[in-house]
Amino acid sequence: MSSNIAFPSPVGGVPFPSDFAPSVLFAVLYGLLVPVMAYRVANKKSRTFLLVGSITFSIERIVLFSLRAVQAHSSSRRVSMGLTAYMQSTLGLGFIGVAQDITNLLRCLLVNTTLPMDHPDNPSSSSEAMAATSSGDQPKKRNLYRRLIDVTRLAFLISTIIGIVGNAHYNGVLNNASVSQMVMRLRYASSAVGLIATLFTVAIIVWAMTTIPRVRSGPASLLLLLCALMASPSFLDYLPNCSSAIYRLAVMYNTTTSLTSTSQGSLNTPAEKAEFYVFHMLNEWVALALVLGLNLKEIFNTGMFGDWRAIDETEAERLKRERKEQKKRDKEAQLNNTAV
Template identity: 40%
Template sequence: MHSMRIKVLLLYFSFPHLWAAPLSPAIFFPSVVFVILYALILPVVAWRMITPRSRTLALLGTILFSVERIIVYSLRIAEAHSAKERVSEGLVTYMQTTFGAGFISIGHDVVTILRSMLVTSTQGTPVSKNFRDDESLEPLTSLPGHAAPSHSVSPSIRMSFSRTSHDGAFGSVACIDYKQAINSGFHAALTQQLRYASTAVALFLIIGVNAVALWAYFAMPRIPRNSALLVFAVSLLLCIVGAYRMIVMRFSTTSLLSTAPGSLNSPGSKRTFYLFHVLPEFLTAAILLSVNVKRIFATGMFGDVAYRDKNNPVVLSRSLLMTK
């Protein structure tokens, strides 16, 4: 009787579904496409890092993300042609971790450039509250002799920008032992809870970035429209990823290769995954890495890392850079 109960429990035991479920030889083509697309980004990244006027480490997370995605999708291509790799618990665990943390690492970089944009925009001489640079071509900061628009921002608000942008930095997703979740009800429940927590926090903060960018567009005269819209656009793309993850988070599966409803392992579910998770990630990375973030957001080499406005020469050098 006891053994029968154990068999029944094993029969109905389920664990959280897989992100990027194992591929079959018939549907591996999207992975080939994204390997090529991410590979096309690398020459742009190399050019940005070689050129002094665009060299910055403010997007280091996005750069590493793009390189890793080439590795990830190459592994998925190999997985599609190997029955052994499809059920490799080590590879499955790696896939769950990388697809869980990827969009969060990009979000951290978006916070970095938003911080630089907001904090740097508080430098300079005050102008009318109703002033707006409609052409969005003026620099975020000003030097003596440069008629850059600005508005009055008190030191306390400058500190608020600094603190808020630091508090908004995204934490990394904890290393979840998905291998144990496959074989243990306790670890399966823990993994599911950590998934919900990490995705919910990330989505909440990304929505906050989106709202701040929209507010800056309308309320801060010295913020160039194009800069604010760029942050708004990329954060909106990341919101799609987070929302998709929250919607399908409730599903579970009983096997790595199951195609039952809720396993997210059917061809239709995989197409949805590529459409709402993989594609927005790529578009976000491509947009951020294709523009000169150092000039547009005055990030300098590392972004704005100061805790307070010291009116030091670094700020002035950023202003000079953006006027060129």
């Protein structure tokens, strides 16, 4: 499908027969994560709501690459503007979703350093552990860390909204020059804000590792690795330009007059496709494999819901919760005695 208007080249290009093999490969790779997802959900020791975003994203990627495999051998579906707009939206928001999960883990890591030293080893959530009182409790710092993460979350939310609005209009770029320019600007804005937010997250992690004595270096280093996969200029210090966010910013200036063009800048050339699969898609899969493959609930002591409170509970709220929990324990003990 061609146009007289130069419009933003679709990131990843459109699937040609040569895209069939890598599309199937990535669909299989994400499919291999499904048993891991099921295990994380089924196992009480690793089950946490903080993985919902990553699990949903992984399933969506199976759908994405399955569609790309179908498009690879269908000339009509290859130029479908509806499918192209959908793929541009999900490709643009993928790394942002993973980065948001990283901030949730970072929040748990920071908040746990403000809890009393004698807090439970395995609280059902970090918020519940805050009810304990001790000289090691640091409510002011806890509030500061939460607000820092709130700022990061807000930035990712803004990036997500901009990306949705921009890519949702991609199916209109063929016939309207103003829409084409708007889509290009909004896509740049979304990726730029997402990159800035991720770098801000990196700055918080590095600051925490160097200034907060109780921050554990292992989990913090894992977060840095995940951020590197999503936004840093290098991966493990030896693969240049290996970054989902920076890759997008580097290629989105390209324009084309046809979805099926194979000229330089169309993002359909073999070299451009290779860069897409290696520097964009591979990063995301490795990040998700780490997130799902490791027991993050245990590593970050997240509990079931993570640190979900905006502020600490009041004394009255704490007493009410403890009474409710005691009633629940008494009821369970009574049922157990009855069963015996």
